[in-house]
Amino acid sequence: MKEKIYLYPVWVRLWHLYNALLILTLIFTGLCLQYSLCNYLVISFNVVILIHNVSGIALSAGFLFYLVGNHFTPNGIYYHSVMPGRFRRVIKQFRFYSYGIFKKEDPPFPVSRERKFNPLQKLSYVFVMYIILPIIIVSGFGLLFPEILPLTFLGVSGILLTDLIHITSGFILSVFLVVHIYFCTIGKTPLSNFTSMINGWH
Numbered sequence: 001m002k003e004k005i006y007l008y009p010v011w012v013r014l015w016h017l018y019n020a021l022l023i024l025t026l027i028f029t030g031l032c033l034q035y036s037l038c039n040y041l042v043i044s045f046n047v048v049i050l051i052h053n054v055s056g057i058a059l060s061a062g063f064l065f066y067l068v069g070n071h072f073t074p075n076g077i078y079y080h081s082v083m084p085g086r087f088r089r090v091i092k093q094f095r096f097y098s099y100g101i102f103k104k105e106d107p108p109f110p111v112s113r114e115r116k117f118n119p120l121q122k123l124s125y126v127f128v129m130y131i132i133l134p135i136i137i138v139s140g141f142g143l144l145f146p147e148i149l150p151l152t153f154l155g156v157s158g159i160l161l162t163d164l165i166h167i168t169s170g171f172i173l174s175v176f177l178v179v180h181i182y183f184c185t186i187g188k189t190p191l192s193n194f195t196s197m198i199n200g201w202h
């Protein structure tokens with residue numbers, strides 16, 4: 001039997017649950033606002049806006065908590081990538097997911113205390129947490145307080161541009177979520193990664 005490793009401290013698990021619930025709420029209410037789906041719901045448009053705004057602010061607070069947590073605890077180290085050959089390692093992991101796994105090959109980057117994420121996981125988590133989420137949060141605040149936005153930028157309405165950035169990053173995050181959940185099912189068993197996120201042990 002392989003050694004059990006404690007990989008997900010309580011604060012990561014609590015943040016992750018809080019973050020996931022808020023993101024699901026934001027995607028759902030965001031789609032309602034975008035496509036006027038409230039017509040089919042019992043809730044009014046204004047209530048959906050309120051839920052979206054409050055969830056966005058709560059998500060921002062959670063994001064700050066996550067940044068502080070990663071800065072002051074060893075969990076942040078898993079997001080660093082200073083080793084050379086990063087690209088080659090991502091390709092190797094990609095080849096495993098698209099070919100090797102079906103040939104029952106061993107994973108090229110097995111989980112260990114030193115390496116919680118494989119290169120593709122690390123790339124996607126850094127991309128979504130340190131690029132996409134900040135873009136969504138900043139553009140969301142821009143839409144919440146439109147008076148801080150420039151009237152026009154390069155001849156295009158500032159609100160329109162911010163809205164486009166907000167919606168596009170929301171779309172990217174939604175795609176991430178589907179891919180993320182799918183890849184989480186590729187563990188020792190389809191549920192093992194989810195269990196790890198509940199009890200902390202890999």
Ligand code: HEM
Pocket residue numbers: 007008012016019020023075116121125128129133177180181184193194195196197
């Ligand atoms: C229903 C929604 C979600 C489920 C079921 C889920 C599931 C999981 C699971 C099982 C893990 C642990 C496996 C691993 O190491 O990757 C994980 C980790 C992670 N997830 Fe999710 N996730 C969800 C939503 C999200 C969202 C919306 C985000 C980001 C916006 C996110 C970001 C992350 C990050 C950054 C980690 C690594 C955390 C760390 O250990 O530092 N997840 N997720």
